[in-house]
Amino acid sequence: MFKKLALASVIALATSSVFAGEPIKIGFVTTLSTGAGVIGQDMRDGAELALDQLDRKMGGSDVTIIYEDDGFKPEIGKQKTDKLVKKDKVDFVSGYIWSHVLMASYKKVVDNDVFLIGSNAGPSTIAGKRCHENFFSTSWQNDQNAMAMGEVLNQRGIKRLYIMAPNYAAGKNMVAGVKRTFKGEVVGQDMTKFPAQLDFSAELAKVRAAKPDALWVFYPGKHGVQFLKQYSQSKLAKDVPLYNIFTIDNLSLPRVGEWAEGSLMTQFWAPNLDTPANKRFVDGFKEKYDRYPSFYAAQSYDSMMLIDSAVRKVDGDVSDKDAVRAALTEADFESVRGKINYGNNHFPIQDFYLTKVIKDSDGVYTTEIVKKVLSNHQDPYASKCKI
Amino acid sequence: MNWLLLLEQVLNGFQLGMLLFLLAAGLTLVFGIMDFVNLAHGSLYMMGAFFCATFSEWTNSFLFGALLTIPATFILGVVVEMVALRRLYSRNHLDQVLVTFGLILFFNELVRLIWGPVGLDIVLPDFLNRSVEIIPGVPYPIYRLAIIVLGLAVALLLYWIISKTRLGMLIRAGASNREMMGALGINVQLLFTLVFGLGATLAGIAGLMAGPILSVEIGMGRSIIILTFVVIVIGGIGSIKGAFIAAIVVGIIDTVGRSFLPDILKLMVSSDAASTAAPAISSMLIYFMMALVLAIRPQGLFPPKGVA
Numbered sequence: 001m002f003k004k005l006a007l008a009s010v011i012a013l014a015t016s017s018v019f020a021g022e023p024i025k026i027g028f029v030t031t032l033s034t035g036a037g038v039i040g041q042d043m044r045d046g047a048e049l050a051l052d053q054l055d056r057k058m059g060g061s062d063v064t065i066i067y068e069d070d071g072f073k074p075e076i077g078k079q080k081t082d083k084l085v086k087k088d089k090v091d092f093v094s095g096y097i098w099s100h101v102l103m104a105s106y107k108k109v110v111d112n113d114v115f116l117i118g119s120n121a122g123p124s125t126i127a128g129k130r131c132h133e134n135f136f137s138t139s140w141q142n143d144q145n146a147m148a149m150g151e152v153l154n155q156r157g158i159k160r161l162y163i164m165a166p167n168y169a170a171g172k173n174m175v176a177g178v179k180r181t182f183k184g185e186v187v188g189q190d191m192t193k194f195p196a197q198l199d200f201s202a203e204l205a206k207v208r209a210a211k212p213d214a215l216w217v218f219y220p221g222k223h224g225v226q227f228l229k230q231y232s233q234s235k236l237a238k239d240v241p242l243y244n245i246f247t248i249d250n251l252s253l254p255r256v257g258e259w260a261e262g263s264l265m266t267q268f269w270a271p272n273l274d275t276p277a278n279k280r281f282v283d284g285f286k287e288k289y290d291r292y293p294s295f296y297a298a299q300s301y302d303s304m305m306l307i308d309s310a311v312r313k314v315d316g317d318v319s320d321k322d323a324v325r326a327a328l329t330e331a332d333f334e335s336v337r338g339k340i341n342y343g344n345n346h347f348p349i350q351d352f353y354l355t356k357v358i359k360d361s362d363g364v365y366t367t368e369i370v371k372k373v374l375s376n377h378q379d380p381y382a383s384k385c386k387i
Numbered sequence: 388m389n390w391l392l393l394l395e396q397v398l399n400g401f402q403l404g405m406l407l408f409l410l411a412a413g414l415t416l417v418f419g420i421m422d423f424v425n426l427a428h429g430s431l432y433m434m435g436a437f438f439c440a441t442f443s444e445w446t447n448s449f450l451f452g453a454l455l456t457i458p459a460t461f462i463l464g465v466v467v468e469m470v471a472l473r474r475l476y477s478r479n480h481l482d483q484v485l486v487t488f489g490l491i492l493f494f495n496e497l498v499r500l501i502w503g504p505v506g507l508d509i510v511l512p513d514f515l516n517r518s519v520e521i522i523p524g525v526p527y528p529i530y531r532l533a534i535i536v537l538g539l540a541v542a543l544l545l546y547w548i549i550s551k552t553r554l555g556m557l558i559r560a561g562a563s564n565r566e567m568m569g570a571l572g573i574n575v576q577l578l579f580t581l582v583f584g585l586g587a588t589l590a591g592i593a594g595l596m597a598g599p600i601l602s603v604e605i606g607m608g609r610s611i612i613i614l615t616f617v618v619i620v621i622g623g624i625g626s627i628k629g630a631f632i633a634a635i636v637v638g639i640i641d642t643v644g645r646s647f648l649p650d651i652l653k654l655m656v657s658s659d660a661a662s663t664a665a666p667a668i669s670s671m672l673i674y675f676m677m678a679l680v681l682a683i684r685p686q687g688l689f690p691p692k693g694v695a
Binding site: 037041189190197229233 | 389391392395396399400402403504505506508511516517518525526528530531599600601602604605606607610642643645646649658659662663665666667670
């Protein structure tokens with residue numbers, strides 16, 4: 001009798017310490033230094049806003065978040081991820097702007113039975129063959145935005161297209177994506193060296209010589225600023241209209257708005273997307289940071305909300321991995337894009353919109369939704385994923 | 388083969404070559420004459436761009452901003468030489484690499500503190516922000532032409548300084564035989580400070596010219612400085628003439644290679660593979676060339692007199 005009682009009390013003590021005392025630990029890997037540090041800052045701001053709105057608690061437990069800087073390099077991202085998993089013993093890892101950094105760090109997280117909530121990069125291998133039950137995305141698979149853009153080009157009667165993108169994992173995915181849906185002819189394609197090449201004069205000269213109906217580009221971060229500047233200086237705009245994905249965002253718009261007004265792109269989100277959660281996010285963000293959030297911030301905000309939804313479901317007990325995984329798959333929360341429905345590979349099945357650069361009523365450049373291009377779209381790699 | 392396109396690409400290559408020359412001239416002066424390895428040369432380029440962006444905003448004019456940047460980078464170079472580098476001449480190259488690498492980190496952080504992480508933009512005045520058709524049917528941005536013209540002008544000025552003035556005579560002497568120069572009672576200390584200031588000014592001019600095309604960013608010198616080292620190795624360390632010719636050759640090979648290699652590769656492999664492989668191969672072309680030059684003439688194509 002006494003033995004049983006002792007055992008019961010030990011078990012009770014042990015489990016209660018798991019339930020109440022232990023804070024939820026989240027690691028967040030992003031780029032905080034280098035020229036791309038602006039993006040990482042925006043992601044951090046998005047995540048911080050979400051935590052503020054949750055009173056920095058999830059399922060009754062305190063939340064500790066550890067930000068790590070990958071310095072825009074896969075090897076450093078991998079090191080930092082390793083540290084988060086092995087030394088800090090985090091329950092979740094989130095963040096990752098760049099596909100090549102995510103690819104380098106991916107195995108470290110999922111193989112150690114830690115959950116990885118990708119809040120930007122969505123390389124095709126992770127969506128397909130190398131998908132993993134511990135990986136969840138709050139963004140998109142790389143191809144999808146480009147596929148939406150391909151549809152837009154078809155609708156606008158573009159027959160001859162010129163393509164430019166940086167030569168790395170995401171660039172290749174995006175190019176593959178636009179070619180999946182675009183029905184016309186690709187008259188030229190340049191993959192520029194990444195991240196070293198910042199002068200595109202040689203490529204722009206080729207575009208002019210090829211006389212395409214339109215130019216399609218993917219240049220994220222600072223490359224987008226440089227590209228737009230040179231495109232505007234080359235005076236190509238009147239002959240060759242520009243269609244882009246992830247080249248113009250709410251981070252670069254204060255700098256490039258003047259040249260970018262009216263530019264068209266495709267995205268799952270824009271600040272004016274009409275959902276209750278998005279209104280709460282955008283208003284909160286503008287109040288706290290006095291600027292428009294970018295899609296990077298929106299995705300990072302969602303990644304914290306997704307983790308919160310799962311932790312709440314399991315009452316703060318994150319030790320039962322299967323229960324947490326089931327809760328993550330359900331994604332029972334209001335995302336900025338509405339409800340998230342996960343496909344078998346844990347990428348969201350979602351709508352994509354055509355968006356446009358405008359000047360808002362305060363004279364600030366931002367993006368706004370023009371129309372829906374793809375509904376409930378699932379990425380093309382999901383069928384290759386064996387979960 | 389599209390000849391107009393080729394011509395335009397040669398022009399683009401020439402323009403890149405001019406930027407490389409301005410950087411390489413400063414680097415080779417310091418390296419060749421003072422025997423000092425300055426990895427932080429790219430940081431001076433970055434500072435030139437940031438100065439120009441700031442001054443342009445203050446004066447509301449790109450031209451005034453550019454003019455103010457020239458003395459500002461000269462003073463910066465002199466200060467850096469006097470504060471940090473002066474006691475390193477007698478040390479070996481490894482120590483110099485270490486200290487100047489530290490300077491790179493220092494300048495990056497300094498810029499982050501002063502200007503923030505976002506970077507700046509230099510707005511071009513309207514008369515530079517246009518195109519002209521120097522090749523019929525091919526509008527070419529006036530600003531890029533201006534870079535070529537200014538680069539040539541600086542090259543001529545440097546040629547005049549080095550071949551016709553007393554300072555130039557000392558510089559040439561320094562490149563050939565430093566010990567002898569000291570023994571003849573030349574104030575080597577002062578000469579080195581001046582040369583370093585001149586090198587910094589040239590880097591600053593390159594930075595202010597690159598600013599309006601590329602945006603002004605932390606660490607913007609990093610990618611171009613490697614090409615610059617390639618240029619001075621090919622041209623012959625310490626030789627301005629070598630730097631000039633090598634810069635143009637490297638600029639044209641880089642640009643033309645980037646532009647036509649995908650099409651050439653497409654004849655052999657699938658177009659997707661070609662467009663992926665081409666940027667990698669075209670950036671290797673320059674290193675092939677450097678290896679070739681080093682194998683045949685280890686002292687470079689046009690080494691200064693007395694070195695070969």
